[in-house]
Amino acid sequence: MIPEFILSCIVVAFVLYLPGFFILKATRLSQWEAFAFAPFVSIPAYCILGIIYEKAGLTASALSIGLPVLIVSLVVLGVSAGRKRKQRQNTGGAQKSEPSSLGLYPLLYIGVGLAVYSFFYLSAMPTLGHVAETYDNVFHYNLIRSFVESGAWSSLDGSVYLDEGANYPYAILSHEFYPAAWHTISSFAVSLFNVPVGVAANATNCVFITCVFSLSSCLFLNRLFKENRLALLIGAFITFAFGAYPWVILAHWPLYPNLVSTAFVPLLCFAFMQAVGVSTPKKQRAVYVVLFVLGVMAIAFCQPNAVFVVMVILAPYVVYEGSKAIAQYFARKNATANKQKRPRRARVISGIILALLIIAFWFVLFKLPFLQSTVNYYWPPLMNITQAIASSISLSLALPLAQYVLGIMVLLGILYIVVKKRRLTWIVVSYALAVCIFIAAASLGNCWLKHFLAGFWYTDPYRAAALVGVAGIPLAVAGLYALVRIVQKILATLRPAHAEGKQNKIAAGIVIALVCIAIYSPVAPGNLPFFKHVQNITATHAGREIDVPYTDTEKKFVDRVNELIDEDDVVLNLPYDGSMMAYGLSDLPVYYRSIAGYGRTNESEQGALMREQLSSLTTNEQVQEAVRETSADYVLIMANGEDQLNFTSAYDPELWRGIESINENTPGFELVLSEGDKKLYRIVSS
Numbered sequence: 199m200i201p202e203f204i205l206s207c208i209v210v211a212f213v214l215y216l217p218g219f220f221i222l223k224a225t226r227l228s229q230w231e232a233f234a235f236a237p238f239v240s241i242p243a244y245c246i247l248g249i250i251y252e253k254a255g256l257t258a259s260a261l262s263i264g265l266p267v268l269i270v271s272l273v274v275l276g277v278s279a280g281r282k283r284k285q286r287q288n289t290g291g292a293q294k295s296e297p298s299s300l301g302l303y304p305l306l307y308i309g310v311g312l313a314v315y316s317f318f319y320l321s322a323m324p325t326l327g328h329v330a331e332t333y334d335n336v337f338h339y340n341l342i343r344s345f346v347e348s349g350a351w352s353s354l355d356g357s358v359y360l361d362e363g364a365n366y367p368y369a370i371l372s373h374e375f376y377p378a379a380w381h382t383i384s385s386f387a388v389s390l391f392n393v394p395v396g397v398a399a400n401a402t403n404c405v406f407i408t409c410v411f412s413l414s415s416c417l418f419l420n421r422l423f424k425e426n427r428l429a430l431l432i433g434a435f436i437t438f439a440f441g442a443y444p445w446v447i448l449a450h451w452p453l454y455p456n457l458v459s460t461a462f463v464p465l466l467c468f469a470f471m472q473a474v475g476v477s478t479p480k481k482q483r484a485v486y487v488v489l490f491v492l493g494v495m496a497i498a499f500c501q502p503n504a505v506f507v508v509m510v511i512l513a514p515y516v517v518y519e520g521s522k523a524i525a526q527y528f529a530r531k532n533a534t535a536n537k538q539k540r541p542r543r544a545r546v547i548s549g550i551i552l553a554l555l556i557i558a559f560w561f562v563l564f565k566l567p568f569l570q571s572t573v574n575y576y577w578p579p580l581m582n583i584t585q586a587i588a589s590s591i592s593l594s595l596a597l598p599l600a601q602y603v604l605g606i607m608v609l610l611g612i613l614y615i616v617v618k619k620r621r622l623t624w625i626v627v628s629y630a631l632a633v634c635i636f637i638a639a640a641s642l643g644n645c646w647l648k649h650f651l652a653g654f655w656y657t658d659p660y661r662a663a664a665l666v667g668v669a670g671i672p673l674a675v676a677g678l679y680a681l682v683r684i685v686q687k688i689l690a691t692l693r694p695a696h697a698e699g700k701q702n703k704i705a706a707g708i709v710i711a712l713v714c715i716a717i718y719s720p721v722a723p724g725n726l727p728f729f730k731h732v733q734n735i736t737a738t739h740a741g742r743e744i745d746v747p748y749t750d751t752e753k754k755f756v757d758r759v760n761e762l763i764d765e766d767d768v769v770l771n772l773p774y775d776g777s778m779m780a781y782g783l784s785d786l787p788v789y790y791r792s793i794a795g796y797g798r799t800n801e802s803e804q805g806a807l808m809r810e811q812l813s814s815l816t817t818n819e820q821v822q823e824a825v826r827e828t829s830a831d832y833v834l835i836m837a838n839g840e841d842q843l844n845f846t847s848a849y850d851p852e853l854w855r856g857i858e859s860i861n862e863n864t865p866g867f868e869l870v871l872s873e874g875d876k877k878l879y880r881i882v883s884s
Contacts, residue, residue: 199397203326206387206401211409213264213386214240217271224278225485230300234413234465235489241379241496243267248351248382257349260389263382299425300416306434307412314438314718315408318729319449322736329396330452331746331779336793338454339782341378342395345385347785353378353499358781358791367827369805370795379499380455395782403454407444411461412437415671418464421471422622422672429679432710436674439604439717441728442595442660442667449736450597451660459500463507463668466493470512474519503572506563506654507665510635513556514627521549564650573653576644580659586641590633593670595663596640599728603716608670611677618680625672632669636662678713682706748776748783752836755876756784759834762871762878763787767831770808770881772857774849775837789828794848804828812856815866816883821856825881833860833867833879 218236227235244263251258320326329335340358345351348360356376359368380402387398415437416430423429438444443460447453472478473486497504525545532541564573580596581589592600593608612629615622639652639662648657655661686702693701720730756777763769766787771777773790780786789808795801796809804824811821812833835857851858862869866883 199326199394202391202393202397203401203404205391206393206398207405209260209387209390210383210398210402210405213244213383214405214410216240217243217267220271220275224274226482227485228300230304230413231417234304234417235469235493237410237462238465238469238489238492238496240267241383241499242492244351244382245353245379245499249354252350252352252355258345258351259349260386263351264386300420300430303420303430303434304413304416306431307416307437308409310434311408311412311438315404318445318718318720318732319736320404322733323400326400327394327396329399329783330449331748332452333793335452335454336747336778336782336791338381339395339399339779340791341376341381341782342384342388342398343782343785345378345381346388351378351382351385353382361787367802367804369790369802370792371800371802377455377459377499377501379496380458380501382499399454403448403457406458406461407448410458411444411464414461414463414465414468418468419672419675421468422625423675423679426679428682428706429675432678432682433671433675435710435714436607436671436678439601439674439714440593440667440670441597441599441601441732442593443664444667445728445732446595446597446660447664449732453661455501456503456661456664459497459502459504460507460664460668462493462497462500463504463511464671466490466497466508467511467515469493470508471515503654503661507668509556509560510631510665511625511628511669513553513631514624516556517549517552518624520552521545524548561650564653569654572656573649575653575656576649577639577657577659579642580640583637583641586637589640590636590666593666595636595666596659597728597731599731601717601728603713604670604674607674607677607681607713609677610680611673611675614676614680615673619676622672622676625669629666629669629673632662632665636666638662678710681713682709685709746776747774748779752776752780752876753784755836755871755873756780756786756834758871758873759832759878760784760786763832766829768829769832769834770812770828770830770857771834772836772854774854775835777834777836780834786834788834789830796848796853797850808856809854810856813859813864814856815881822883830881832870832881833857834877835860835879836876 215233215236218239219233221239222232222235225232244267247263247266248258250256251262256262329339337358341356344358344360350360354375356374356378357368357370359370384395384398384402387393387401388395415433419433419437420430423433444457447457447460469486469490473483473490478486494505497508522545525541525548528544529541563569589595589600591605591609592602593605594600608629612626615626635651635655636659638648639655639657640659642648652658652662655665682705686705689701689705718729720727720733752775759769769786769788771780771788771790773788773792777786777788778791778793781788781791790796790805797806804827807821807824808828808830811818812825815821815825860867860879861877864879866881867879868882869877870880871878
């Protein structure tokens with residue numbers, strides 16, 4: 199699996215970065231900015247092209263989607279190079295890219311990310327193709343397979359039945375928008391090299407965490423700390439320190455679309471700050487405005503709720519900078535009047551007005567009809583309010599795994615900013631808002647306030663905790679920076695001759711190293727360290743040490759089934775015996791592919807009839823007609839009764855009596871493969 203995983207990572211990185219980088223090189227962005235922003239161009243391009251292809255009846259594949267985008271990017275790069283060459287010939291000079299102040303720091307961020315990701319996550323897997331078989335992933339893996347098999351890569355049609363949708367009435371009648379950028383990017387490696395879906399999914403997550411999130415955080419922190427080299431260095435080690443993001447929604451509570459969309463949050467914040475910042479050259483502001491819009495589109499195609507994460511982080515910035523600009527305007531207008539009170543009063547009033555406008559905008563979004571199913575979703579509380587506050591301070595958040603050292607860094611960072619760096623006070627407010635949202639999600643009952651604050655994240659404490667993790671990175675960086683400076687000043691007092699120079703750098707390195715060891719160490723006295731938990735839960739998922747729907751023995755049996763059936767056969771199945779994942783992970787054309795939705799209004803008549811009455815095939819004409827209409831050829835049963843209750847409470851035996859009651863003696867069915875309680879029957883009468 200290692201060669202396939204490396205190949206898939208290369209494909210994902212190529213797809214995400216190369217076309218966008220070529221296009222953005224035509225602007226005056228620095229090399230690193232053009233590279234970091236490249237996915238903002240590439241992802242909307244692929245997703246929009248997928249929609250166009252589906253509407254036009256064209257087949258989508260890695261080549262048919264990827265090549266046009268790459269060709270256009272090369273044309274843009276060539277035209278830009280030609281214009282620059284012409285400028286040099288005519289004027290003796292050419293438009294140059296902005297010099298980068300980042301140096302090799304982005305490589306450090308990527309290197310640290312890759313090291314942490316590999317040591318705590320990848321190394322815990324027995325193979326790089328193992329997957330977390332959790333609730334949402336049933337749909338995610340099946341959708342990747344559906345994209346590849348059907349040649350329809352449209353986010354407007356997020357169905358796991360795209361492969362045979364035109365040929366038979368499928369079980370769940372659902373065609374609606376679904377943010378499928380993660381699935382689209384994962385589909386490239388499967389489409390190009392036929393790698394297992396699990397390998398492609400793991401590679402996509404790896405690139406997004408180690409590259410996208412690394413560069414996103416690097417640019418944002420560089421902007422916040424005004425190119426402070428020490429703070430930027432510290433940021434490389436703090437970016438991956440928060441358990442809530444990315445580790446909880448990667449390993450403990452896998453939410454892959456949320457994982458990749460949240461990786462863009464710091465970068466989108468950076469684009470906004472550059473677009474409105476007074477220090478940004480006017481010609482460049484338009485570029486950042488376009489990048490911000492493209493970034494919103496990219497996030498919308500990944501998982502839209504990350505846009506609300508950006509809103510939470512940037513709202514205090516808008517109030518702070520907006521009120522400051524308004525106050526300066528009034529100061530200029532009233533230069534001869536009271537120079538102290540009027541600007542101050544104008545700033546307070548304008549700040550209040552801006553805050554109220556943001557709250558009003560949030561309320562309007564909260565009331566939008568198409569968001570009602572999201573904001574009204576209720577997640578029961580995990581703890582009481584006191585516990586939620588305590589977990590926010592210890593940074594255990596949604597899990598009983600405290601990160602005390604990191605929590606101390608955050609508190610120290612808050613103190614440092616309030617005392618020394620008041621221009622960054624807004625980020626403290628952003629963090630406070632994030633904590634309030636988490637507390638509401640984790641501790642409140644089914645009340646209006648919970649939905650108003652946390653509804654955009656399904657009132658899910660794990661998603662809300664990820665917001666705290668992202669917002670806390672700058673504060674932890676500031677805290678560790680302050681600690682380093684305190685130690686350096688103490689040493690300077692004790693040994694004035696060594697106040698500057700090599701000893702100062704050594705002291706900084708020792709402090710950073712000790713804090714990082716305390717944060718990341720998988721071995722510590724007392725409670726289980728968080729990063730040891732990451733290793734444990736990853737190994738537990740991958741090692742099949744918990745109840746999983748689709749066991750290794752079932753996968754081997756399905757491999758034998760695939761050898762017996764034809765490519766266009768349809769296999770009726772009991773989804774809760776694990777076969778709901780057989781389509782995505784083993785390419786078996788099962789009929790029932792969803793984890794839920796059975797017995798509801800969006801289920802097809804044929805699907806409902808067969809699961810309830812299939813065993814009466816030879817005597818029931820309606821069942822016979824349903825079998826003919828769905829082109830069903832086989833019935834797969836891999837478990838019965840209580841064995842299907844391990845994974846989800848959605849299983850109701852009454853809904854599946856028509857399939858579960860089939861055995862070797864049932865008329866109309868011929869047993870063709872058997873292994874223990876796993877059976878494959880051929881339908882011989884319809």
